[in-house]
């Protein structure tokens with residue numbers, strides 16, 4: 001998903017941080033998905049846990065995270081870029097993930 005904020009050259013989100021746009025995060029995650037999902041499974045997250053995905057981006061890890069915590073668990077997410085939080089909210093509404101997902105925008109401390 002591309003938003004009006006995105007810089008094509010450095011993939012800046014509205015926060016000004018490079019490599020943080022939703023489109024870039026999708027491209028990067030897909031390229032690394034097997035390794036990232038192996039790493040996440042290795043953590044040992046158990047059904048029923050309440051997991052925080054801090055700096056979640058557009059929520060690439062949420063399909064597996066919600067699968068791991070299951071219907072008795074919960075995932076909270078936080079990100080600095082409001083457009084990324086919006087994508088997470090849309091994905092949570094449109095997906096049939098087992099666990100509920102609560103998305104929040106982080107406050108910016110300079």
Ligand SMILES: C[S@@+](CC[C@H](N)C(=O)[O-])C[C@H]1O[C@@H](n2cnc3c(N)ncnc32)[C@H](O)[C@@H]1O
Pocket residue numbers: 013015017019020025029054055056057058059060061078079080081084106
């Ligand atoms: C490189 S991306 C990684 C996103 C995601 N974890 C992934 O692996 O696909 C870093 C994310 O951290 C967010 N971020 C940067 N500083 C943050 C802060 N202080 N609090 C919350 N999120 C932050 C950015 O907006 C961006 O979405």
